[in-house]
Amino acid sequence: MELLTLLLSESAARKMVDLMNIVELLNRKNIAFRSYTEKYETETPTGKLQFQMMAAIAE
Numbered sequence: 350m351e352l353l354t355l356l357l358s359e360s361a362a363r364k365m366v367d368l369m370n371i372v373e374l375l376n377r378k379n380i381a382f383r384s385y386t387e388k389y390e391t392e393t394p395t396g397k398l399q400f401q402m403m404a405a406i407a408e
Contacts, residue, residue, distance in 0.1 A: 351380040352392070358384040365407040372400065 353375060355361055362368040372382045372391055381392040382400075389403070390396040 350392070351378075352383060353380055354383045354385060356384075357386050358389060365404045369401075369404050
């Protein structure tokens with residue numbers, strides 16, 4: 350599995366829905382996502398759940 354790490358998730362997208370779409374595209378290509386500052390990560394099932402919950406709260 351590959352990994353894309355960003356300092357801030359805002360570097361990838363301004364809206365959380367756009368970031369969710371980017372992360373979904375990365376997941377389809379077997380690339381995990383990690384944001385260093387916000388502590389988002391999609392490498393583990395728990396990390397994916399936390400990311401999705403934060404996205405739901407943000408919307």
